[in-house]
Amino acid sequence: MNISVGNDVVYLPEFKHSLTKAFIERVYTDRELQDCQAFHNPLVRFGSTWAAKEACYKAIKQLFPELKFWWKSIEIIRNIENKIPCLNFTNTPVLMKTSLSISHDKNYCWAVCIIRYDKL
Numbered sequence: 775m776n777i778s779v780g781n782d783v784v785y786l787p788e789f790k791h792s793l794t795k796a797f798i799e800r801v802y803t804d805r806e807l808q809d810c811q812a813f814h815n816p817l818v819r820f821g822s823t824w825a826a827k828e829a830c831y832k833a834i835k836q837l838f839p840e841l842k843f844w845w846k847s848i849e850i851i852r853n854i855e856n857k858i859p860c861l862n863f864t865n866t867p868v869l870m871k872t873s874l875s876i877s878h879d880k881n882y883c884w885a886v887c888i889i890r891y892d893k894l
């Protein structure tokens with residue numbers, strides 16, 4: 775069994791300057807874009823989603839350092855009913871179990887991702 779952990783912190787006052795149209799198109803899936811724009815504070819949702827993507831990227835790269843993928847391969851889905859965020863990774867060579875936690879407070883967004891997979 776292999777386990778990895780990734781985390782990331784986003785400082786919103788700096789992040790808002792990098793949140794350009796080109797960045798949004800390169801990083802966010804259509805589903806994420808709709809979710810971020812529908813949130814009462816889109817900057818917080820864009821920042822927390824970016825922190826989650828970075829955290830997941832770091833965890834995935836620990837297990838699969840040679841794996842190549844794009845930012846849109848990592849999709850952060852927030853379940854409306856139970857409020858639990860989860861990772862949808864579209865380029866995985868194996869089945870992975872993931873746990874994702876996202877938080878924000880004032881000017882900061884933070885995320886941690888834990889990935890586990892069992893080698894055959």
